[in-house]
Amino acid sequence: MAGTGVVTVYGNGAITETSKKSTFSVKVGLAQMLRGGVIMDVVNAEQARIAEEAGACAVMALERVPADIRAQGGVARMSDPQLIKEIKQTVTIPVMAKARIGHFVEAQILEAIGIDYVDESEVLTPADDENHINKHNFRIPFVCGCRNLGEALRRIREGAAMIRTKGEAGTGNIIEAVRHVRSVMGDIRVLRNMDDDEVFTFAKEIQAPYDLVMQTKQLGRLPVVHFAAGGVATPADAALMMQLGCDGVFVGSGVFKSGDPARRARAIVQAVTHYSDPEVLADVSCGLGEAMVGINLNDAKVERALPLYIGKDFRFYTWGGPITVLETCFGEVDGGVAAAAVNQVLKPLK
C-alpha cells in the first residue's frame, strides 16, 4: 500500500477498512468530484429534473424539505425508498438521501437501493442520542454535519467521507452556517500556527482524534471535502460560503420554497462557480423573484432557537414562545419531553 496510496486519509492508521471494494479514497473521490457544485434538496422526480437542468452536481432526495419538517413537526424519518428510486431513475447526476443519526439500518436500506451518498442528518429526528453510525462498515460514502472542528474530525474518524456545516436548516437564515464555517476555519487557522507540542492538548480540548488533528494541521484544511449547508437561500449566500472557504454548497429549502425555483437554482449554481466575481454575482442575482420567506431567529415572535445539547453533538432546535410552536420543535426526541425540557430552560431566560 505504501507509496501507491494517496487519498487514503487513514494511511497506516489503526482503523482498517472493513469493506474491500470501496476504499476511503474512492469514497472521498466522489466528494471531490462534487467540489465547486451545488447539491439541492428535492422532494419528487420533477424537482430533481429542474435541479439537474439548472446544473446541480447532485440532488438530495427527501420527502419533505427542512422548512416543511420545521413547520409540520412530528418525527422526521428516512424517505420512502420508492421515492428515492424514482428520483434516481429520473436523473443521471448523483443522488443522496438522508438517514437518521445513529440509524444504521436506514443506512443499510439506502445502500441497498444503490444511491450515491448517505447524509446522516440532524435535520431528521435522531435515532440514537449518543452514537453515530459506524460509517466504516458501509461501502456507500457518508456526509455528516458539524458545528466545529472537533465535531467534524469525530465524524471523519467514524468514517464520514464528506463534511458539511449544520447551519439552521429550513430557515433561510445564513447566520448559523456562517458561525459554523467560521468556527471550523478559525480553529484550523489557530491549529496551523500552533506548535506541534501543543497539538496534543488542543486535540483533547476539541475532543478529536490526535492523528486527524495533526493531519488537518499539515493540510491546512479538513482532510475531506467540506460543504456549507443550512440556511442558504440566495446566490449571495452561496458565494459567501464559498468565499469563507467551503468547497461547495447544499441548498435545502432555499430553491423550491422560492418564487421561481428553476431560475434561482441556476443562479445559485452560477454563483458557486463564480463566487469571487462580484460582477457575475450581481448579474445572476437580478430578478430572481421571491426568496423563501425565511425565519429570523431574532424575531420577537420566534424566540431564538435554543440549543439543547444531549450527548455531545446533538443539537435539538426548539423554539420558545407559545406552546403550539414548542410542539413543532425540530429534531425532537419525544415531543412532550423536549417541550417540557425547553420550558425549563427558557424560564430563567425570560
Place this chain on the structure above:
Amino acid sequence: MAVGVLALQGSFNEHIAALRRLGVKGVQIRKPEQLHSVTSLIIPGGESTTMAKLAEYHNLFPALREFVKLGKPVWGTCAGLIFLADKASGQKTGGQELIGGLDCTVHRNFFGSQLQSFEAELSVPEIAAKEGGPPTFRGVFIRAPAILDVGSDVEVLADICIQSDKTSDLDSALESQKESTTSEKKVIVAVKQGNLLATAFHPELTADTRWHSFFLKMASEVGDEASRSASTSQEDLSFYKQPRNDLPIFQ
C-alpha cells in the same frame, strides 16, 4: 507558459495542485476570454452535466471548440473525457452539449453508481516507457465513463477488463484479467488522438504525476519554446526524489 484548468466545477484544485508539484502554474479558466492566455487546457473531473450547463451559461463552448480545433493540447479526465468525445451515450434527458474532437463514443456512468466506483491498477506501457516508474498506474474510477469504440487514428493508452455481464464486482474482474482475457470484455479508459488526451479515471486524485508530466510534454512538443521543455525535463528528475505525499490531494 501556464496550463489552463477549466474551473467550472469539480476537481480543478486537485489538477492545479498536481501541476504545482511539477513546478507548473495552473490557471483557472472560467470565462471564454481567459482561454487566450493559455496554450494548453485540462478539463477536470466533476459532474459533466453541471459543467456543460455552466459552460453553456457563460458561452464557453464556441471558445472551447475553437481551442480544440486550433490543435492546442487538451486533456480531459472523467467528465472532461465526455466533453471531448464526439458522441456520448447515457446522457440525461435532453442530452448535453459536448465539445467534441475526439473520435470515440463514450458511455456516461458506464460502471454504475457510486457503489460501483473502484480503484484498479492499470497497465500503462506507454506512460511507463515515456515517464518511467512502475508499469502500472493506480486508476481511481468515480462513477466513471468508459470508451466504447474509437476511430482509427485514436491511440489507446489503457484499457480495463470487465466481465461481460457488467457485474459490479470489478475486483474479481481484475483478478481474472491476469488469468485470461478471452471471456472478458475490454473497455478503453485512456486514449490519445493528436493533441487530445483523455482518461476515464482521475490521475489528479493520486500522487503519481506521470500523466500530468506526460501531458505537459505533449504540450511542450506543440509549443516551440525550448526553455519550456528544458524546465519540464528538469522537473521530471526532481520529481522522483520528492517524498510521495500520502495525504489527500487538495489545493
